[in-house]
Amino acid sequence: MTTKTLDVKGMSCGHCKMTVEGALKKLDGVSAAQVNLEEGKVDVTFDESKVTVDKMKEVIEDQGYDVEV
Template sequence: MEKTLNVQGMSCGHCKMSVEGALKNLDGVSAAEVNLDAGNVDVTYDDSKITVDAMKEAIEDQGYDVE
């Protein structure tokens, strides 16, 4: 499955690494690609292992808001 999440507050390379790292550490997420210009992250994941809510929570734990 693929999902694009809109994330508020990302502005730099550190933000990108924080969000991608948090997502990639989750069991079931195979890829995460942040687009700083668009303010979103494309996530490839296995929906039998992880929920969108869990991914949102991981991003919010890094200090960013998910729409």
């Protein structure tokens, strides 16, 4: 398992937190996702053999947020 921190712009409330965490946790290979609203970051624990950072970035952007890796 690998843990990576993604910078996510545009998150401002509890709904944002639930949306981003929920989208990531639906991906096969993601075991944990923890949003820090104050810092605009998401810590994701995942299996690199099952999911890529690009795929995680894509699902977050599909929710309407900007991601910087």
